Amino acid sequence: MPMQLRDFHYALPPGLIAQHPLPERDASRLLLLDRGTGTVAHRSFRDLPVLLRPGDLLVMNDTRVLPARLYGMTPRGGRVEILLLEEAGATAWWAWLKPGRRARVGAAFSLPDDLLARVLERGPEGRILLEFDGSLPVREILERYGRMPLPPYIKRAAPNGRRSGPPGASAGEGDRERYQTVYAREDGAIAAPTAGLHFTEAMLEAVRARGVAVAFLTLHVGVGTFKPVRVVEVKQHRMDPERFRIPEGTARAVKEARGRGGRVMAVGTTTVRALESAADEGGAPRAGAGEATLFITPGYRFRVVDALLTNFHLPCTTLLMLVSAFAGRDRVLAAYREATAARYRFYSYGDAMLIL
16 A cells, blocks of 8 residues: 555644754763664764764765845835745846745835835746845845744744744744754855754864764755655655765765775755765766755665655654655654654754664
C-alpha cells in the first residue's frame, strides 16, 4: 500500500515547540540514534566532537537568511506584511502578501525610505510579483528595516501577556544573530538551516581538532522545504525547487573522506538534499550549481550521506519523511516518542538529533 500522510503523524504537545533560542547555542540536548539497531542515547550537543571519528567529514549549508519580512502601508493607511521569497530581477521579487485581498495587480504599497512596491502579477499558490522603486537597493532596505522571517509556529507573548500579532512581528534584534548560523555567508534563504544553529566557532574548532574535516555548500532554503503536504498519498507531493551550489573543494572533500574510510555527515536536511541531488552513480556529488527538487521518502537509496545531524521536525512534513527515509520510519517515530516523553525542544530553536 502506498505511504499515506497519516503514516508520519505523531503527537506533539504544543509546549515542546521552542519559542526562543537557548542563551548559548551549543547548550542544546542531543538525541543519539543508531539507525542500525534503533538504540537511543541522550547526550549534550557539546559531546558532538567525541561522537565523531578522525577522518569523518562534516558538510554544512552556509546560506544566509535574509531579513525578508517588511511592513508597508496602502494609500489609505492600511497595514500590509510582505515576505520576500525570491529575487526575480534587479528590482523585482516574488513575495507573499498579508492580507492577501490587497494583492491586486497594480496595487502599490509604501515602505521605509520612500520605497514603493507595486504588484505586477499574481502567481501560483498566492505568490505575487512585486516591483520596487526607490533610491536604495531592496537588499539595503532589508538590512535596515527587514525582520527575520521566523516560522509561523513561533508565537511569542507580548509584554502584556497577549500574543504579539503576526508571527513575524515577534522577531527581535536578537533573532538577527540567533536565527543565523555562525558560518552563514551566502545571501538568499528565507529560513535558516536550523541544524547548524547549534554550532559555535569554538565547536567548529573542536571538531577540526578531532581530525574531522569541515566543508560547505549552499542551498538557499525557500518555501519548498516547508510547503505543507496536502495529499493523502505521499508520493503525489511535489517539492518546489531550491537553488544550490556545491564548490569544487566540497566535492573533492567527499571523495577524500570516502578514500580514507571516513563518514560523510550532513548537517541538516537541506545539506542532504543538495548532496543527494548532485550525486552521480558512484556516490560522489558533482560540483556546480543546480536546483533541488528531490523528494526523499522511505525507500530512497542514499548515495552520499552516511550520517545526519538534524533538529526535530513537525508531524507530517517532508523533513520528517526525509529523516524517516534515512533511519527508518518506525525507528524515527519511536525516537520521537522518547524525545517528547523526555521533553526535548522541537523545531527551529529546538534540540538536535544525531543519526549514525
